[in-house]
Amino acid sequence: MATNRTFTMIKPDAFGAGNSGAILKMIEEAGFKIVALKATKLTKEVAGKFYEVHSARPFYGELCDFMSSGPIIAAILEKENAVADFRTLIGATNPKEAAPGTIRNLFAKSIDANAVHGSDSDENAAIEGNFFFSQFERIA
Numbered sequence: 001m002a003t004n005r006t007f008t009m010i011k012p013d014a015f016g017a018g019n020s021g022a023i024l025k026m027i028e029e030a031g032f033k034i035v036a037l038k039a040t041k042l043t044k045e046v047a048g049k050f051y052e053v054h055s056a057r058p059f060y061g062e063l064c065d066f067m068s069s070g071p072i073i074a075a076i077l078e079k080e081n082a083v084a085d086f087r088t089l090i091g092a093t094n095p096k097e098a099a100p101g102t103i104r105n106l107f108a109k110s111i112d113a114n115a116v117h118g119s120d121s122d123e124n125a126a127i128e129g130n131f132f133f134s135q136f137e138r139i140a
C-alpha cells in the first residue's frame, strides 16, 4: 500500500548554490505539503549511517564526504502517492538522464552532486523521516 509521505534532503551542492528556496518552491507547487523541515549539517559518521545501505558500493566514501561537505535541508513531505510522485519530480539520479524540468535537470551538477535526495520506498521514507525528526519536530 502506498503511503502519503516521503523524505527529502536538499544536498550541499544545491544549498551552497543558493537554490534551496527555488527547490522548495517547486516542491510546494507540485502539491507536496511540508510536514517537517530543518537546515542542518551532517557529520561524515551520520552521513555514513544514513547511506549505510550503499556501504558496499564503490562511491560510498565519496558520497559520505560529499553529504557532510556543507549544510543540507531535510524535510518530510506529504502528498498522495508521495514516494513515486516525488521521484518523478526530481528526475533520474544522473542529471544527464534527468527529464527536462525536473529538479535534477535544473539544479544538479553531476551524479554525486545531484541536488536532492528522495526516498525510494514507503518503508525507507518512514525510516529516513524518523532518522532526522522526532515527534516534536513535525506537524503531524
Ligand code: ATP
Residues within 6 Å of the ligand: 054, 059, 063, 092, 093, 111, 112, 113, 114, 116, 117, 118, 119, 120
Ligand atoms: P538518492 O538516494 O540520493 O535520492 P537515488 O535514489 O537516485 O539518489 P541511489 O542509487 O540511492 O540514487 O544513490 C544514492 C546517491 O549516491 C545518489 O544520489 C548519488 O549522489 C550517489 N551515486 C549513485 N550512483 C553513483 C555513482 N555511480 N557515482 C557516484 N555517486 C553515485
Ligand code: MG
Residues within 6 Å of the ligand: 118, 119, 120
Ligand atoms: Mg536512493
